[in-house]
Amino acid sequence: MRFLKKGDDKKPKSESGSEAKGHPDLKVISGSQISGRQPQQQAPPQQQQPQNITLPNIKYKIAVASGKGGVGKSTVATNLAISLANAGGAVGLMDADAYGPSIPTMMGIQEQPKVSPERKLIPLVRHNIKLMSIGFMVPEEQAMIWRGPMLHSSIRQLLSDVEWEELDYLIIDLPPGTGDVALSLTQAIPLTGALIVTTPQDVALADVRRGVAMFERLGVPILGIIENMSYFLCPHCNEKTEIFRKDGGKNMSERFGVEFLGQIPLDAEVCTAGDIGVPIVAGHPESPQSEAFGAVAQELETVLAETGDEDELTIL
Numbered sequence: 475m476r477f478l479k480k481g482d483d484k485k486p487k488s489e490s491g492s493e494a495k496g497h498p499d500l501k502v503i504s505g506s507q508i509s510g511r512q513p514q515q516q517a518p519p520q521q522q523q524p525q526n527i528t529l530p531n532i533k534y535k536i537a538v539a540s541g542k543g544g545v546g547k548s549t550v551a552t553n554l555a556i557s558l559a560n561a562g563g564a565v566g567l568m569d570a571d572a573y574g575p576s577i578p579t580m581m582g583i584q585e586q587p588k589v590s591p592e593r594k595l596i597p598l599v600r601h602n603i604k605l606m607s608i609g610f611m612v613p614e615e616q617a618m619i620w621r622g623p624m625l626h627s628s629i630r631q632l633l634s635d636v637e638w639e640e641l642d643y644l645i646i647d648l649p650p651g652t653g654d655v656a657l658s659l660t661q662a663i664p665l666t667g668a669l670i671v672t673t674p675q676d677v678a679l680a681d682v683r684r685g686v687a688m689f690e691r692l693g694v695p696i697l698g699i700i701e702n703m704s705y706f707l708c709p710h711c712n713e714k715t716e717i718f719r720k721d722g723g724k725n726m727s728e729r730f731g732v733e734f735l736g737q738i739p740l741d742a743e744v745c746t747a748g749d750i751g752v753p754i755v756a757g758h759p760e761s762p763q764s765e766a767f768g769a770v771a772q773e774l775e776t777v778l779a780e781t782g783d784e785d786e787l788t789i790l
């Protein structure tokens with residue numbers, strides 16, 4: 475794995491020298507090495523061909539994407555993962571947002587993963603979810619500047635060098651937008667599909683359009699759209715107020731002919747829960763907010779079951 479960090483020229487804070495900035499099993503190289511590299515000329519031809527990582531023990535590999543940041547993608551990914559686990563699934567959550575890994579904070583865990591005798595990283599476990607994040611391996615305060623090849627190899631490492639073992643679901647939290655990570659991911663593993671998170675406003679929906687188009691181009695099925703921050707649920711009287719536009723995600727899913735998986739309320743508890751590292755579905759599983767996430771998880775299960783049936787029909 476290769477990555478550049480802001481202040482690469484500065485001495486790292488660690489005691490054990492320049493190689494010890496991050497996880498010992500990650501190779502850190504300097505910026506000049508990266509800029510001097512010309513992959514087109516130097517890499518042997520087989521390295522230019524992406525090699526699929528199959529992960530046969532993971533039933534559903536699902537990317538959570540959004541056209542832009544701040545729509546609640548990581549919040550949805552964490553709470554959805556826990557909802558699926560509460561329904562009996564074995565669930566892994568991979569934080570592929572190299573620019574702003576927020577899964578460690580949201581899940582309330584910040585440790586370096588241990589390494590198995592087979593030299594694989596062992597996922598951390600929190601709220602009954604197996605977790606892996608770039609954020610576990612580099613100090614949080616160090617902002618990172620990543621380039622395409624570094625992102626590509628970090629994504630492959632999070633998939634193939636991690637002891638995920640048997641899982642029903644691997645939920646993959648992507649960085650916002652339609653960039654390199656989505657491309658690397660689709661080149662690395664056969665994704666079951668992608669979930670698109672959006673808010674109801676027009677501006678977010680324009681980004682959804684781009685996200686849907688990207689996955690279609692990459693041949694990844696869109697499993698559905700999840701509308702976050704759909705309405706404000708008054709904690710006193712339970713009245714719903716549609717702060718942003720009404721039903722934008724729903725209308726969009728109809729226009730694109732993709733499933734609409736449900737609406738999540740805008741709610742202070744949802745935000746606080748993420749900040750303190752106990753997602754609302756883990757801390758308050760009976761709350762209306764958690765029920766909304768549970769309903770989305772159920773819809774997703776239905777979509778996946780139907781997709782599975784179609785596969786079977788095709789095979790027969």
Ligand SMILES: Nc1ncnc2c1ncn2[C@@H]1O[C@H](COP(=O)(O)OP(=O)(O)O)[C@@H](O)[C@H]1O
Nearest residue numbers: 543544545546547548549739740741744745748
């Ligand atoms: N439904 C919601 N209600 C209240 N706050 C939310 C909700 N969804 C997300 N947030 C908050 O909005 C901010 C951005 O959410 P985040 O999940 O990090 O977005 P993204 O991953 O798309 O960048 C966070 O502070 C989060 O706690």
Ligand SMILES: [Mg+2]
Nearest residue numbers: 547548571576
């Ligand atoms: Mg995020």
